[in-house]
Amino acid sequence: DTGVSQNPRHKITKRGQNVTFRCDPISEHNRLYWYRQTLGQGPEFLTYFQNEAQLEKSRLLSDRFSAERPKGSFSTLEIQRTEQGDSAMYLCASSYRDRASTEAFFGQGTRLTVV
Amino acid sequence: QKEVEQNSGPLSVPEGAIASLNCTYSDRGSQSFFWYRQYSGKSPELIMFIYSNGDKEDGRFTAQLNKASQYVSLLIRDSQPSDSATYLCAVIPRGLGAQKLVFGQGTRLTINP
Numbered sequence: 001d002t003g004v005s006q007n008p009r010h011k012i013t014k015r016g017q018n019v020t021f022r023c024d025p026i027s028e029h030n031r032l033y034w035y036r037q038t039l040g041q042g043p044e045f046l047t048y049f050q051n052e053a054q055l056e057k058s059r060l061l062s063d064r065f066s067a068e069r070p071k072g073s074f075s076t077l078e079i080q081r082t083e084q085g086d087s088a089m090y091l092c093a094s095s096y097r098d099r100a101s102t103e104a105f106f107g108q109g110t111r112l113t114v115v
Numbered sequence: 116q117k118e119v120e121q122n123s124g125p126l127s128v129p130e131g132a133i134a135s136l137n138c139t140y141s142d143r144g145s146q147s148f149f150w151y152r153q154y155s156g157k158s159p160e161l162i163m164f165i166y167s168n169g170d171k172e173d174g175r176f177t178a179q180l181n182k183a184s185q186y187v188s189l190l191i192r193d194s195q196p197s198d199s200a201t202y203l204c205a206v207i208p209r210g211l212g213a214q215k216l217v218f219g220q221g222t223r224l225t226i227n228p
Contacts, residue, residue: 033215040123041220042203043159044218050214055214056215104149104216106151109157109158
């Protein structure tokens with residue numbers, strides 16, 4: 001399968017613990033995005049990478065959140081000292097930057113529950 | 116004012132009819148427009164994109180863009196129960212660096228058999 005892959009699919013953690021999610025984009029895609037989605041809302045942008053460079057971070061991304069894409073391939077999103085308000089679906093998407101196409105494709109998401 | 120606005124619904128349409136989903140956006144310089152379908156508990160799936168004013172058709176789906184009115188719509192012809200989902204409108208705002216998708220809250224569509 002050459003789609004966007006996210007792991008784990010589900011994560012339950014206790015408040016205060018750290019969690020890390022992984023995203024493997026479509027192989028030829030050079031852009032990678034992280035979004036967060038809560039029930040009844042559209043996805044909210046968190047951050048995006050072009051190759052290994054993190055080009056934009058949302059104001060939503062507090063200092064407890066950090067994302068990396070060290071070799072321009074897979075990416076990780078870490079949340080430190082989780083809070084109940086962090087419970088959400090975390091979505092990763094990738095796209096290929098060229099003049100004709102900016103379509104982004106999403107992975108299956110990681111559903112985080114903080115108890 | 117939200118950057119991308121959609122009526123959250125629910126929108127109920129009888130099977131076989133045309134479903135019409137609407138979206139408005141605030142940034143007049145927005146460049147690219149997308150419709151995603153999201154089934155309950157699943158991730159968004161890209162179904163249509165449109166970059167130029169006018170209509171774009173793909174099978175039973177037609178996307179319509181009117182940049183002057185800052186309005187984009189999605190028509191689904193011959194609606195099927197399997198089309199029941201939340202439809203998300205997404206926009207890429209202006210600027211070379213602004214390549215992120217900005218989403219509306221989605222419209223929940225129910226097709227009644």
